[in-house]
Amino acid sequence: MTGCGKRPDGAGWGAAVWIAGVFALLAALPLAVSGRLPERVATHWGGEAPDGSMPLWAASVFPALVWAGSACATVLTTRRAAAPAPSWAGAALAFTGVFMAGLQASAVRANLDRADWREAGSVGAGVVLTSVVALAAGVLGRLAGRRGERPSPAAGTGVGAGAAMVIPAGERFVWLSRAANPWLHLVAAVTGVAALAAVLAAACGLLTGMQGAVVAPFALASVVTWAFGSVQARVSEKGLEVAFGPLGWPVRRWTPQDIESARAESRTPAQVGGWGYRLSGAGATVMLRAGECLVVRPRTGAEFAVSVDDAERGAALLNALRAGRPG
Incomplete structure (x- = not known):
């Protein structure tokens, strides 16, 4: 995340791609299998049975708009806080994005191949699994954000290449510095969104027999470039x-x-x-x-x-x- 008027750093570009990618997934997922969904789809469950529905277009647009509003609020709050990459922001974006994408996939799967939304299946197991994965994503986002919050470098004067710093007796100093390649972060975000899209498509009954061949390369590329970016x-x-x-x-x-x-x-x-x-x-x-x-x-x-x-x-x-x- 970056402050107003500053150029985005690697974390900022990665967050932007993540936000746009999740928005696209939420909007596109119901439309991608629209031929296998009823005209109105179940969107709310009161226990095992559905008790609320929306037109297909609304089920596509509404979650995407909710995500966009939530993500924009997080970004604006981060900018006002003038922090380079606060840990809570990374956790919020990771948890909310994965949670909403998982809920959308669960709802689509429950409506798949049903003639009427009242016949939709249960989403209980999907909600539980989504919650677990989203919590793990939130923890990773928080850890990543905490490592992005760096303290001021140690003070010192009169230092040069190969010189030694003068440290007053009894004092302790810690020097900390980071570097990042924004292009590698972009690659990690793009391939991560692609892997998530493949997982959700598989959960909705697509990519039958091809899950490993599609998900594994994108997931591996995302992890490696994210780890070494x-x-x-x-x-x-x-x-x-x-x-x-x-x-x-x-x-x-x-x-x-x-x-x-x-x-x-x-x-x-x-x-x-x-x-x-x-x-x-x-x-x-x-x-x-x-x-x-x-x-x-x-x-x-x-x-x-x-x-x-x-x-x-x-x-x-x-x-x-x-x-x-x-x-």
């Missing part, structure tokens, strides 16, 4: 920790004793062989955007570099910790 570097008294993805996994760690030196260095994708996790003559580089990188030289093994902001300060703190200075 961002990186977070953290320097503390324990050393350096580089965590991948919104959930911070997988993780690489070095203690201060493992590091021979640290520095800030400008690198480009052309220099390291492309985007992502690259291996070259310069060692390993996590390249999500061109420019400043935090580069560490371990006592054993090749150099490791990660493209994050404020790398100079992170390197200076690492050098101070490595030298055993107060902190």
